[in-house]
Amino acid sequence: MQLTGVDAERMCFARQIMDRVGDKWSIAIVHTLGRDTLRFTELKRAIDGISQRMLTATLRGLERDGLVERTVHPVVPPRVDYRLTELGLTLLGTVCELANWAVNHADEIAGARADYDARPDTA
Amino acid sequence: MQLTGVDAERMCFARQIMDRVGDKWSIAIVHTLGRDTLRFTELKRAIDGISQRMLTATLRGLERDGLVERTVHPVVPPRVDYRLTELGLTLLGTVCELANWAVNHADEIAGARADYDARPDTA
DNA sequence: CGATGGTGGTTCCTTTTGGTAACTGACCCC
DNA sequence: GGGGTCAGTTACCAAAAGGAACCACCATCG
Numbered sequence: 001m002q003l004t005g006v007d008a009e010r011m012c013f014a015r016q017i018m019d020r021v022g023d024k025w026s027i028a029i030v031h032t033l034g035r036d037t038l039r040f041t042e043l044k045r046a047i048d049g050i051s052q053r054m055l056t057a058t059l060r061g062l063e064r065d066g067l068v069e070r071t072v073h074p075v076v077p078p079r080v081d082y083r084l085t086e087l088g089l090t091l092l093g094t095v096c097e098l099a100n101w102a103v104n105h106a107d108e109i110a111g112a113r114a115d116y117d118a119r120p121d122t123a
Numbered sequence: 124m125q126l127t128g129v130d131a132e133r134m135c136f137a138r139q140i141m142d143r144v145g146d147k148w149s150i151a152i153v154h155t156l157g158r159d160t161l162r163f164t165e166l167k168r169a170i171d172g173i174s175q176r177m178l179t180a181t182l183r184g185l186e187r188d189g190l191v192e193r194t195v196h197p198v199v200p201p202r203v204d205y206r207l208t209e210l211g212l213t214l215l216g217t218v219c220e221l222a223n224w225a226v227n228h229a230d231e232i233a234g235a236r237a238d239y240d241a242r243p244d245t246a
Numbered sequence: 247c248g249a250t251g252g253t254g255g256t257t258c259c260t261t262t263t264g265g266t267a268a269c270t271g272a273c274c275c276c
Numbered sequence: 277g278g279g280g281t282c283a284g285t286t287a288c289c290a291a292a293a294g295g296a297a298c299c300a301c302c303a304t305c306g
Contacts, residue, residue, distance in 0.1 A: 008154070009226075010219065010222040010223070010226060011150055011151065011154040011218075011219075011222060013222050013225035013226050013229060014150055014154075014218055014219070014221055014222035014225060015150055015151070016225060017221060017222075017224070017225040018141070018144070018145045018150060018221075021141070021145075022141045022144075022145025022146075023145075023293080023294095024293080024294075025294095027134055027137055027138055027141060028134065028138070031131070031134040031137075039252085039253090040252075040253055040254075041251085041252060041253080051294075051295055051296075052253090052254075052255090052296095053254095053255085053256090053294075053295075053296090054293090054294065054295080055254095056253085056254060056255080057293095057294090063239065064235065064236055064239040064240075065232050065235055065236060066231060066232060066234070066235025066236070066238075066239075067235075072253095076302085076303060076304080077251070077252050077253085077302080077303065077304080078252065078253055078254090078301095078302085079252080079253090080252090080253065080254090087228060087231050087232070087235070090224065090228070091224065091228075094220065094221055094224040095134075095137055095221075096133065096134075096137070097217065097220060097221075098137055098140060098141075098217055098218075098220075098221060099133040099134060099136050099137035099140075100133070101140070101213065101214065101217040102136035102137060102139060102140040103132075103133060103136050105210060105213070105214075106136060108189060108210055109188050109189060109210070111189070112187065112188055112189025112190075112210070113187055113188060113189070115189075116186065116187040116189075117187075146263080146264095147263080147264070148264095162282085162283090163282075163283055163284075164281085164282065164283075174264075174265055174266075175283085175284070175285090176264080176265075176266085176284090176285085176286090177263095177264065177265080178284095179283080179284060179285080180264090195283095199272080199273055199274075200272080200273065200274080200281055200282050200283090201271095201272080201273095201281095201282055201283055201284085202282075202283090203282085203283065203284090
């Protein structure tokens with residue numbers, strides 16, 4: 001046991017939020033909303049590559065988990081704003097730490113992959 | 124911009140390691156190997172529910188990225204040991220922070236879900 | 247009147263993911 | 277020589293993720 005507080009329960013929670021945030025678009029959306037609140041079409045244009053279906057689906061999921069707030073303005077052309085909640089903001093911070101880890105070790109990972117792929121065999 | 128250092132490049136890296144670690148079994152394996160080095164069948168027995176196929180596949184992926192080290196002992200019944208590398212250990216630490224976030228906000232998320240599911244309608 | 251834009255929903259299809267089960271092969275025990 | 281262990285591999289299959297495209301509503305614009 002090199003690490004303290006690494007119990008199975010904790011890792012189970014890690015799995016759960018990975019399920020939430022580990023899909024293809026959640027991080028991109030949370031990140032994009034980190035700057036400021038946006039409307040549906042603005043998000044769609046900002047994220048580049050996301051389909052309408054996945055944008056709605058992912059937003060629903062984030063909204064359900066209280067990470068994103070959806071406010072409908074009952075105006076003439078419907079206007080819907082999405083913004084990060086406090087909870088969503090803290091998640092963004094945490095995900096950033098993960099991103100920092102990735103940035104700091106990107107070269108090690110790349111090197112390991114190169115080594116692995118260059119290996120003659122599993123022999 | 125509420126958060127500093129939240130550039131798109133960073134989030135792109137976050138996506139990459141999410142892809143690596145966001146699958147169904149990687150976290151479980153890294154967590155299990157965090158305690159001590161184990162053999163293939165020990166891992167399989169320890170993780171409960173993992174199939175042989177996914178164990179090998181996930182281990183290969185982790186090995187390729189330099190997170191897990193695989194040592195083959197050319198003995199009578201084949202013996203293969205898996206253990207976390209230094210890199211894998213730092214990843215475990217980072218994932219633990221994510222797990223901490225999840226633990227600290229589990230009730231908020233559960234509450235948000237309950238609220239959302241109890242809503243009369245999107246009206 | 248028809249076109250457009252804003253906010254989705256829905257349907258169909260492909261790709262990816264992951265589970266089951268059976269096979270390999272080397273060695274050992276009985 | 278039949279059966280067991282260890283560490284996989286391969287073939288097959290079901291479920292889920294995700295993309296493309298089309299539908300719908302409504303209001304304004306030209």
